Amino acid sequence: MKRDMKAWKEDLIKAKAKCALPILSFPCVQLMGVSVEQLSRDPALQARGMQLVAERTPACAAVSMMDLSVEAEAFGATARFMPGEVPTVKDPIVQTPEEADALKVPQVGAGRTGKYVEAIRQACGLINDRPVLAGVIGPFSLAGRLMGVSDIMISCYDEPEAVHTVLKKATDFLADYVLAYRGAGAHGVVIAEPLAGLLSPGLAEEFSEPYVKRMSGAARSDEFLVIYHNCGNNTPLMLDSILRTNCDGYHFGDAVAIAGLVGRVPEDKLVMGNISPSSQFLGGTPEGIREATLGQLGACSPGHPNYIISSGCDIPPMSPWENIDAFFAAVQEYYTGV
Amino acid sequence: MHPILNDISTNLQAGKAKIVRELVQQALDSGVPVKEILDEGLLSGMNIVGKKFKNNEVFVPEVLVAARAMNQGVQVLKPHLVDANVKPIGKVCIGTVQGDLHDIGKNLVKMMMEGKGIEVVDLGTDVQPATFVDTAREQGCRIICLSALLTTTMGMMTEVVQAAREAGIRDQVKIMVGGAPVTDAFCQQIGADAYTPDAASAAEKAVEFLTGEPA
Numbered sequence: 001m002k003r004d005m006k007a008w009k010e011d012l013i014k015a016k017a018k019c020a021l022p023i024l025s026f027p028c029v030q031l032m033g034v035s036v037e038q039l040s041r042d043p044a045l046q047a048r049g050m051q052l053v054a055e056r057t058p059a060c061a062a063v064s065m066m067d068l069s070v071e072a073e074a075f076g077a078t079a080r081f082m083p084g085e086v087p088t089v090k091d092p093i094v095q096t097p098e099e100a101d102a103l104k105v106p107q108v109g110a111g112r113t114g115k116y117v118e119a120i121r122q123a124c125g126l127i128n129d130r131p132v133l134a135g136v137i138g139p140f141s142l143a144g145r146l147m148g149v150s151d152i153m154i155s156c157y158d159e160p161e162a163v164h165t166v167l168k169k170a171t172d173f174l175a176d177y178v179l180a181y182r183g184a185g186a187h188g189v190v191i192a193e194p195l196a197g198l199l200s201p202g203l204a205e206e207f208s209e210p211y212v213k214r215m216s217g218a219a220r221s222d223e224f225l226v227i228y229h230n231c232g233n234n235t236p237l238m239l240d241s242i243l244r245t246n247c248d249g250y251h252f253g254d255a256v257a258i259a260g261l262v263g264r265v266p267e268d269k270l271v272m273g274n275i276s277p278s279s280q281f282l283g284g285t286p287e288g289i290r291e292a293t294l295g296q297l298g299a300c301s302p303g304h305p306n307y308i309i310s311s312g313c314d315i316p317p318m319s320p321w322e323n324i325d326a327f328f329a330a331v332q333e334y335y336t337g338v
Numbered sequence: 339m340h341p342i343l344n345d346i347s348t349n350l351q352a353g354k355a356k357i358v359r360e361l362v363q364q365a366l367d368s369g370v371p372v373k374e375i376l377d378e379g380l381l382s383g384m385n386i387v388g389k390k391f392k393n394n395e396v397f398v399p400e401v402l403v404a405a406r407a408m409n410q411g412v413q414v415l416k417p418h419l420v421d422a423n424v425k426p427i428g429k430v431c432i433g434t435v436q437g438d439l440h441d442i443g444k445n446l447v448k449m450m451m452e453g454k455g456i457e458v459v460d461l462g463t464d465v466q467p468a469t470f471v472d473t474a475r476e477q478g479c480r481i482i483c484l485s486a487l488l489t490t491t492m493g494m495m496t497e498v499v500q501a502a503r504e505a506g507i508r509d510q511v512k513i514m515v516g517g518a519p520v521t522d523a524f525c526q527q528i529g530a531d532a533y534t535p536d537a538a539s540a541a542e543k544a545v546e547f548l549t550g551e552p553a
Contacts, residue, residue, distance in 0.1 A: 080439065082437055082488070082490060082491075083490070084490045085437075085488050085489075085490040085491070088439055088440070088488075089439075090439060149440075149441070149442045150402060150441065150442055150445050153398055153399040153402050153442075154399065154402050154403055154406065156399050157353060157399060157403050158403075198397065198398040198399075198442070199397060199398070199399060200396070200397040200399065200400065203397070203399060233394075234394065234397060237394065255518075277489075278489050278518070278519035279519070279521055282489050282519075283489075283519075283521075283524070316489045316490075318489075318490070
């Protein structure tokens with residue numbers, strides 16, 4: 001079902017009582033009694049998981065699994081599955097400029113990417129009361145998985161051309177991947193670019209901004225929103241560059257004080273974050289997360305109608321549901337009093 | 339201070355590994371004492387990088403290239419360190435705990451510690467608890483440093499503390515923990531000795547443990 005996502009965003013900004021938009025999907029494994037690995041290999045399970053989360057929570061939108069190993073796996077990297085944890089990429093596959101040149105851009109559908117697109121197609125059929133958002137990795141973060149995190153950082157200085165070569169190929173694939181999600185019925189996409197948050201502002205401007213901007217430009221429409229996520233600790237210093245990616249919304253992690261960022265994001269763009277996924281959702285208590293949520297809303301919401309409370313990153317699979325429920329209850333409590 | 343030491347420090351901070359290597363050789367050829375080259379050229383430069391990193395004035399890539407420059411300089415010095423009786427201030431072992439393949443945080447801590455004159459045994463990623471304990475015992479490491487990025491692998495830090503207890507070395511080693519999901523409360527809960535929120539603070543804490551004095 002197509003939606004006017006431009007109007008959806010405007011309505012969200014105008015609304016006095018707002019919903020929350022946490023990156024919440026993987027904890028569905030607890031509701032379904034399946035493993036993270038089973039989930040990440042099965043589109044029907046993913047769609048059903050998103051449906052169960054939507055039925056249980058009043059989240060603004062349903063968000064797909066943030067599995068940031070999928071895209072690197074499509075390029076030929078090996079994903080490693082650990083019980084109860086989101087898959088990670090094992091070893092880099094590009095270590096020289098020659099390997100960067102030789103790297104082949106896969107077709108969408110390679111590895112598990114076809115399963116993830118299919119999951120969105122099925123989820124869109126199951127969830128009708130809110131938008132369905134897909135998740136993809138950002139270009140620098142994908143290049144980092146392909147080249148190795150430490151190596152790509154050094155290569156930004158030593159072999160910038162090789163980094164740009166990999167980034168161009170990563171973006172070619174990611175732009176197609178996002179369009180495949182759009183074609184499958186998604187109403188938007190969250191682009192996760194956490195690795196760029198470790199760069200200096202200058203390097204982020206060169207090695208992340210133009211590529212994210214290209215992805216955003218290729219996919220955005222009145223019926224498809226692009227949301228940028230970066231949970232690095234340098235985002236306040238690189239915010240101008242991040243905003244130039246021209247996305248519809250910006251989502252920040254708990255490594256930064258988001259109260260200092262909300263006023264810097266244009267009023268027609270969503271700004272989201274950043275209750276800690278690890279210390280609050282996973283390791284916290286219902287009382288603690290209530291306090292953190294009310295505090296965050298009190299600090300960020302007044303005067304900033306484009307602020308939407310969220311988790312700081314994706315919520316870990318085994319986060320207790322009593323904490324997740326307490327988060328939503330606190331959001332409702334706050335806006336009932338507004 | 340010999341002016342070349344300042345040049346070494348400046349070029350190290352800029353990550354110019356080849357120039358640092360050449361300057362260290364020049365300093366040796368000019369008769370500058372090995373310890374001065376190490377302390378006032380290489381380690382001094384890396385200390386400045388560490389402080390700037392802590393203050394968000396430089397970032398991960400700059401730290402990585404500076405550390406690489408320092409290592410290049412140390413390689414030139416290495417054959418002369420023993421003759422000059424220059425010793426590290428202590429030895430630590432470091433690794434990312436079992437089940438976790440992330441290494442950027444661990445690498446940064448290692449580099450910052452080496453920049454403080456600490457000898458670091460890098461055990462890599464996905465390290466079993468017994469490996470930490472065996473390495474500490476066999477190589478005389480006075481600190482075990484544990485890194486984890488995943489919420490599910492943090493729990494392995496508890497296993498390392500327990501393994502150190504069972505091996506009877508808990509009172510001989512300090513155990514430091516760090517990584518994105520790790521907190522001070524978690525450190526206390528599992529009975530580790532120190533949590534630090536960033537690489538520079540970790541290096542300072544290690545110096546404090548090894549020397550009994552603040553870094």
